[in-house]
Amino acid sequence: MxxxxxxxxxxxxxxxxxxxxxxxxxxxxxxxxxxxxxxxxxxxxxxxxxxxxxxxxxxxxxxxxxxxxxxxxxxVPLAWEHLDLHVAPTADPSAAVDDRDAVLRLVAALPPRQRAAVALRFYEDLPDEEIADLLGCRSVTVRSLISRALATLRKSLPAPLVTTLGDPA
Incomplete structure (x- = not known):
């Protein structure tokens, strides 16, 4: 090619x-x-x-x-209208937009390595070993980065959105 x-x-x-x-x-x-x-x-x-x-x-x-x-x-970027994450429509589209905006603002506030680890895990759907290879660290560090990122998001998100992140492991 x-x-x-x-x-x-x-x-x-x-x-x-x-x-x-x-x-x-x-x-x-x-x-x-x-x-x-x-x-x-x-x-x-x-x-x-x-x-x-x-x-x-x-x-x-x-x-x-x-x-x-x-x-x-x-x-912290403000131009969220250009970010397309293919959110499925819901009964109230404005609620989904508000939720997505809240999550994206919180993700944008994460430290760069945490944000990269979250993106590689949840957007690229990569396992810990591949994320570790990409970030140049060990698998345990990847798990720590993702755990800290999700803990930060859980603290800051409204209760209904926290359930979408799953239970802390």
Missing amino acids: TFDEFVAFRLGALLRYATVVTCDAYLAEDITQDVLVRAQARWARISAVDAPERYVKRMVLNEFLSWRRRRAARV
């Missing part, structure tokens, strides 16, 4: 992934663009790996984490 074909087929998925990890559609576009520029220069090597999309997603994750390290101030 050529680089142009890869971008044509996977750009939407990469942008959604970056948006979930960053919680900011504009930052996701910037990071994805920067990563694709670097990936194009290395495409011969990247396309030779078993899963080039996973490799590029790892590049996106690393770029986000390094971008966050370069910024001293924590930024």
